Amino acid sequence: MTVKKYKGSAGGWGALASTTRHLVKSENITRNIRNLLKTNQDQGFDCPGCAWGETEEPGHFRFCENGAKAVNWEATSRRVTPDFFARYPVGWLRQQSDYFLEYQGRLSHPVRYNPQTDHYESISWDDAFSLIAKHLQSLDSPNQAEFYTSGRASNEAAFLYQLFVRAFGTNNFPDCSNMCHEASGVALKQSIGIGKGTVRIDDFEKADAIFVFGQNPGTNHPRMLDTLRKAARRGAAIVTFNTLKERGLERFTNPQSPAEMLTGGATTISSHYFTPKLGGDMAVIRGMVKALIAMDHSAIEQGKGSIFDHDFIQAHTQGLEAYLAEVDATDWSLITEQSGLSQQDLEYAATLYRHSERVIITWAMGITQHKHSVNTIQEIANLQLLFGQLGKPGAGLCPVRGHSNVQGDRTMGINEKPTSAFNQTIEATFGFTPPVPHGHNTVQAIKAMLAGESKVFIGLGGNFASATPDTRLTQQALASCDLTVNIATKLNRSHLITGKDSLILPCLGRTDVDLQRSGPQSVTVEDSFSMVHASGGVVESDTAEMRSEPAIIAGIANATLGNHPVDWNWLIEDYDRIRDLIAKTIPGFTDMNQKLKQPGGFYLGNSAAERIWHTDSQKAAFRAHPLPTHLLPxxxxxxxxxxxxxxxxxxxxxxxxxxxxxxxxxxxxxxxxxxxxxxxxxxxxxxxxxxxxxxxxxxxxxxxxxxxxxxxxxxxxxxxxxxxxxxxxxxxxxxxxxxxxxxxxxxxxxxxxxxxxxxxxxxxxxxxxxx
CATH class of the missing domain: 2.40.40.20 (Barwin-like endoglucanases)
Structure with a gap:
């Protein structure tokens, strides 16, 4: 191990060198260079990494360093074959690092665990589907099965998955979003009537200020840095609140700028950088609002009028008085103690906000993975509502989703709490009554498996055993199942925590050509800005026995339910048929196949961005919450x-x-x-x-x-x-x-x-x- 302070900027030559090293490591250099040129491009594939959106700027590469790592990692020539599993027992593999496991390459054949030999062994696809169907059909209740989804699944795969599971009879949809942006969805639905961000990527070109909370784009979504760089260079204030000093939020050299690369130039990203205590972000916003209220009183006393947007507040909101009373009752001493920042720091941040006509507030998991995350996000929404910062260009709320299509999966119906409207549409379209009772989220699924109440686990992508909390209990929960099934591109920790019976089913990745009866297929994804676009693999390689995620889901569904409520195998012949069903079922997707033909895809729209509020009161809601008494109980x-x-x-x-x-x-x-x-x-x-x-x-x-x-x-x-x-x-x-x-x-x-x-x-x- 070495520790040496990094003195350079984010991006730059370091990013290019790292990209080159991972190209070499993929053992597929020439082909992967071509792949990178197709990443996030029209007639190409969506990066399997983050969910940051694309601008319409032509002639630019649309991948970042970490996107290149994801592409090279997936498009490797290395293969994990049945011979690999014959050489290495599961007990030995379990002792290896996560890096070692995934570095072995792409899973090539479906395999079944043999507990007598402690090895995975080959199984045919038909036998694998029949085994899954046998376990599902033998359950006392459909609610004894858990159907997990990773955010990397396409819209088509997610739609088929939720349709199969609901036709099977349960709403047990533990999902990766339960572990990341669930608080954003809950908070925003209550505050503004929709659980998605209100901005589009071109709003960053118009914003006067961008407030960044709890995220590290330099590592987690590096393409955001180019967006912030452009905003900073035209003079927008970028105000960052993050516990760690992250280099990507300090300085960035754009690898696609010859001038910056040759001169060693860099753009200062954050004009102001504050480091609050962990969990102190709600107090940060509360302090800013308290300071802004004082400024408002002063402006009124001076005869200048209110600094708040009272026309917007009157026409579009409710609950202001209760919220202002809550802010007034919050003492500065509690605000500064919890935030870890001084009153002067927060008043200065408030001044920056006040003098910016158009403000975007953006956040990620540094905000969402706290006990009081929902309240914190609603505090952010409260601040934006005070100034009418929703429904106008260059302003709004922007939760930054971490994984490509994690937002789309929810749009497609991967939700353990379906609305009555969604259920009614499913029934009208497919002729069966879907289950109404809420199903399990991720934590509830783990508890149900631990208690022996759930006996089958099926994972559509992801690495459940490593991504979830309380690792010992999670592994114990998986091991207690009668059957665990993992649909995956690469070997990971979850595949080694086997139930009494266990399958690994190898699937195609985003980079792979998906060839079905009607020809090569594309799938679709939704980014953080509600843009839906097509993604078609370009790698024609030895995919052996790999199948696409939609084809695997259809195979399981057909073996379990037959042709109910659809002819699953017919749908897989041409994914346009799946999209026709999506168009009939999911709001915003009318004429989906036709809309996808336009460059860049299509925008789903956002009700709150149009100042239409799907809340109980039909208005945006100020939500009044006291600060936590203590950050730790x-x-x-x-x-x-x-x-x-x-x-x-x-x-x-x-x-x-x-x-x-x-x-x-x-x-x-x-x-x-x-x-x-x-x-x-x-x-x-x-x-x-x-x-x-x-x-x-x-x-x-x-x-x-x-x-x-x-x-x-x-x-x-x-x-x-x-x-x-x-x-x-x-x-x-x-x-x-x-x-x-x-x-x-x-x-x-x-x-x-x-x-x-x-x-x-x-x-x-x-x-x-x-x-």
Missing amino acids: ANLRELSDDPVFVLQTVRSHDQYNTTIYGFEDRYRGISGERKVLMINPTDIEALGMAPGDRVDVTSLSADGEKRTVYGFKLVSYDIPAGNIAAYFPETNPLVALDSVGDLSDTPISKAIPIVLSPSQIDEERIDLSPY
Whole structure:
């Protein structure tokens, strides 16, 4: 392991060098160069990485460094064949790192676990489908099965999946969005009547100010940096609130700008950068609003009139008085204590906001993975409503979804809580009555499997065992199932946590040509800005026995239900037929096949952006919430005599979700190891330790269970005192299953109370694999 402060900007030559290294690692250099030129282009494929949208600017590459990693990682020539599984028992594979598992290459054939030999063995597709159908049909209730979805699934796959599962008879749809932006959906539906962001990507070209909360675009959605760069260069204020100092939000060199690359130039991204405490963002917004109210009173007293948009407030909102009373009752001492920022800092941020006519507020999981995330997002919405910042160009609310098509999956009906309107449409279109009772989200699904109430788990993509909280209990839950099925492109941790029976079904990726009876097929995805566009694979390679996700779902559905409520196999012959059903069922998709022919796809629209409010009152709602009394519950703070820190889990730069591409976190200056804790140097000194010392990390939870991870190295870092950052999935075992956000059930991965102790494991015996 090496730790060396990174002095360069984000992007630049470092990004190009990294892209080149991953091209070489793919063992498919020439073909993958061609693939990258087709990434996010018309007549190309959608990047399997993030959900950031595209501008209509011609003549530019539309991939970033981490997008290139995702493409190279997927389009490798390496294959995991039945011979591979014959060589390596599951018990041995379970001891390997996540990086090792996925580096072996693409899964090539369907396989079934043999517990007698501890090996996966070949199985035909027909036999695999029959086995799944047998298990599903033998359940006492459809509610004993869990149907998980990863955000990488296409609209077509997600639509078929939800139709099959509802025809089967359950709403058990645990979904990756339960673990990331669930709070955004819940909060925004209550506040503005729709659970999506209100801005389009060209709004960033018109904004006077962009307030960025709780995100690291340099690693998680790097194409956003080019959008922010353009805004900064034309003079927009970019005001960042993020606990960690992230290089991508400080300086960026655009690899597609010859002038910047040759001169070493860089654009300053954030004009102002604040580092609040973990969980202190609601207090940040509350402090800004309190300062703005004082400015409003002063302006009125001076005869200048109110600074708020009262015409908008009167015509489009309700609940203002109760909200203003709540703000007035909030003391500055609580605001500054929780936020970790001074009153002067917050008043200055408020002044920047006040003097900006058009404001976008954007956020990611640094906001959504807290206990009070829903309230925090509604506080953000409250601020925007005060100034009428919804429904006008260059302004609005922008949750940045992490994974390509995680938003589209929800649009297609992957939702454990379907609306009555959605159910009525399904019944009218397909002639069966879908289940009404709410199903399980991700945390509820884990609990149901642990309790023996759910006996079958089917995962459409993803890495459930690593992505979810409370790793030990999650693995125990999967292992207790009668059947686990994983539909995947690559081997991962979840495939090694087998039920009594277990299948791995290899699927095509975004880059692969999907050839069905009518010819090559395209699928569709929805980005963070509600744009829907086509994605067609371009890689004609040895895909062996891989099948497309829609074809696999249709195969399972046909084996389980026959031709009810549709002829599944007929639909797979031509995906236009699936899209015709989507057009009949999902609002905004009328004439879908025709609309997809236009360059860039089509816009679904956004009711709140049109100032139409689908709330109970038919108006946007100010939601009045008190600040939390304490960021950590008092009973947890009293569980230990040792100093209690607050830990957040983060990605490294060589990572996307649970996929580990390598061991270099370039912008943070850390390489060679992932078992590290980024901690304030004064905290290291107060512990009587030194940078590089190894510690064991134990979380504090209300259930009294001891959750510990071992042998983590201390790294001195620019982070507020009392706060710590570490990588996931290595620290997911610390997140208690019951530690979830209010109203969202999202695991609280950004505010884990922990204590540290000198490691009881010798340096030579430190296990650097995840668990």
